[in-house]
Amino acid sequence: MLDIALIREKPDWVKERLARLNDAEAVARIDTIVALDKQRRALLTEAEALQAARNKLNKNVGALRGSKKLDEAGKAVQAAAAVQAIDAGDYDAAARYMTGETVASGTGAADSLDTLMAALRALGERVETLNDEVKGVEAQLDEAMFWLPNMPHDSVPVFPSDEHNKPWPAEGQMPEFDFQPRPHWELGPALGIIDFERGVKLAGSRGYVLKGWGARLQRALISFFLDMAREKGFEELYVPYFVKEDMMFGAGQFPKFRDVVYFDADADVYMLPTAEVAITNLHRDEILDEAQLPLYYVAHTPCFRREKMSAGRDVRGIKRLHQFEKVEMYKFTTPETSYAELEALVEAASDICRALKIPFRRLEIVTGDLGFSASKKYDVEMYAPGCNEWLEVSSCSNTEDFQARRSNIKYRGGESKRPQFVHTLNGSGLATPRVIIAILENYQQADGSVRIPDVLRPYLGGAEVISARG
RNA sequence: GGAGAGGUCGCAUAGUGGACUAGUGCGCUCGCCUGGAACGCGAGUAGGGUGUCACAGCCCUCGAGGGUUCGAAUCCCUCCCUCUCCGCCA
Incomplete structure (x- = not known):
């Protein structure tokens, strides 16, 4: 607003x-x-x-x-x-x-x-x-x-569409193979860790099942992501996976994106398309003390999206799904610090990529691709050599007071008289199973096995390799 | 799911049709008192809208929405939420 x-x-x-x-x-x-x-x-x-x-x-x-x-x-x-x-x-x-x-x-x-x-x-x-x-x-x-979207910050490059999004130089070691790297939709089924047929049998289009090491790898990633955020001072939350209609308005999903969410008409609640919706509204109708700010939160939730707009796109593999897992980092800040906090947020997401040793880059989003709520936005993309794509694994936004106005979240400054709106920021840290794509495709070996990134091994009983033999 | 009780200012409580311009206590802030503090005393203590250079003023908000009435925190209806007991249940 x-x-x-x-x-x-x-x-x-x-x-x-x-x-x-x-x-x-x-x-x-x-x-x-x-x-x-x-x-x-x-x-x-x-x-x-x-x-x-x-x-x-x-x-x-x-x-x-x-x-x-x-x-x-x-x-x-x-x-x-x-x-x-x-x-x-x-x-x-x-x-x-x-x-x-x-x-x-x-x-x-x-x-x-x-x-x-x-x-x-x-x-x-x-x-x-x-x-x-x-x-x-x-x-x-x-x-x-x-219905009015947020206004872009002055620093956002002015271009009409996502083709002009500005990639920063890639970081990390690009993988080199002495064989033809395979895409994850071949590697996953071959390793027996992704089952598309049975996923579709259960849930219809875009359904998938992670099995064995696939499921364990995802669970390990989620724990790892949460630990990374916690070490940076984010307080972990477990939130409802469905919310009332007002919360969808508060976070800026409604009215514009009504048709992307799943709805329980009987209970009149909406499944989260992202944890951002729940966390934004955590302090709805509250007046915070300036001394409390900034507040950092992190939550892992599943995300449910109907993907009506992109029917027929990215139908292969596990890139675009009706249901996926995401760890979301979120900040409530004063207006003075929100842009510095945005930089720190993108760095937090980047640090996860660095720790996983997967090549990534920052994408500076132009005005024409900002979305509804953001004043400024960066995406973080991991490189996936098998499908030869940069995969968006994080999206970090400063919405300034756009969501705070919609959700009525204020703070009272030390001397200042009237409560004023906080700034809110959100950033994935990170989203899976997209990160699984990047791991499979970057860490694959000639025999079809996949090495496990060092930082994840403690979460997987010290295992080093995923192979078809189990 | 069934039965009952309840939802008033940051917290606790009073308030059964006009004097409620929502009282009182606690908490908090400021002042007086003090060498300094406690105690005591005094004053202040919501949010939003409109308006103004800024004040003032005016309007709205007693869980939400409707209704009755010249007039509703108060009476009636619907819904939401909380608590107690019972049933079911991971």
Whole structure:
């Protein structure tokens, strides 16, 4: 969510930023938002003035009805005058007649008090009508605001699409083979550690089963990832794998990416497409102390994605799946430190690649490929020689206060008066089974066996090689 | 899943139709007192919206949403959550 006040004050500046995303729809939305905001405030002024009048008159009517100074005839006279004032729109005068502060002249009919009640009822109904109008406009405004993507940081290269994402120089030793390296979709089944046929039998397209060393390798990786993060100060979390709808809005998945998630209509909950959704909302509706920041969290969860948009793409192997495992690192920070924290986050992901001794590179994401929530984003890609691809194993983003606004997460600074929004960052550290692809393809040997990276051996009982013999 | 009790300010509690402009205690902050502290005394102590140069002011929020009423923390309905007991269960 962007700041409505910023849009109100500098619509053209915001448009220019959004234009960098190559998202014409987002830019066009600004005019709609400005108009709705204006309409909302005009209605609100009117509604609140009337509401204030109603509150005051309702309070005074009790005083009039219960007045000991006035007899019935006297009350009728005051009531009649009050009704006249209300009809004329002079609510202050009406209030004074009702308290007896202004003594009315003339006569009052016997039913003047009833007439006054009716006038108050009518006033109440007008307030309700106006409030409904305000709510209607607010709903439209919220809808428009929720569809608006985040603005790119000034440092993000301005290009229209992912073809222009800027790779940094690769790090690590590129593997050299004296044989033709095989892709993982051959190695896995040959080793008996990936079973595609039975996976599809169980779950349909993109289903897979990891067996034996495949399953153990994944479990080892997850433990290793969590340990790496913990050593860097991330607190480990175990979170729900499904969340309520508001959480999906809070993290920026909804409304735009509604069709990528699995939904339990009966319980009205959504399966996580990433742990980021759960962790973002961990501190929803909270005001944190500045002294608590930065907060570092890490969680391992499965991730469920329908991959509707990419039906037919990457159907081979275990690169793009409906279900995969990911260790997610997450930070809540102050605005001052979030960009330094982003660099540290990418380094944390890179350190895992270094420890596994797999060649990797950082990809600087351009404006046209930033996604919905990020202000700035880096991907980390591992090289896979078998399929000759760079595999995205991590994506690290600073969303600035975009998610914090949606989830209402603030902090109170030392001296500062008003709570302000935190910045949130997320980065995979890392995702599997993609890392399994990289291990199989980088560590394969001529006989089809695969060496186990040194750092994982302690997690696998000291084993050094995975071979078809088991 | 069944039966019952409950959800009010950071925490604890009061509040059964208008005086609630939500009281009190604790906690916290500031001041006075003190050589310094404790005690005591005094003041302050939510969030959001609107508005303003900034204040002020006004509006909303007592789990959520509806309803009754001139007026709802308070009465009615629906839902959510928590607790106790029972049943089932890794």
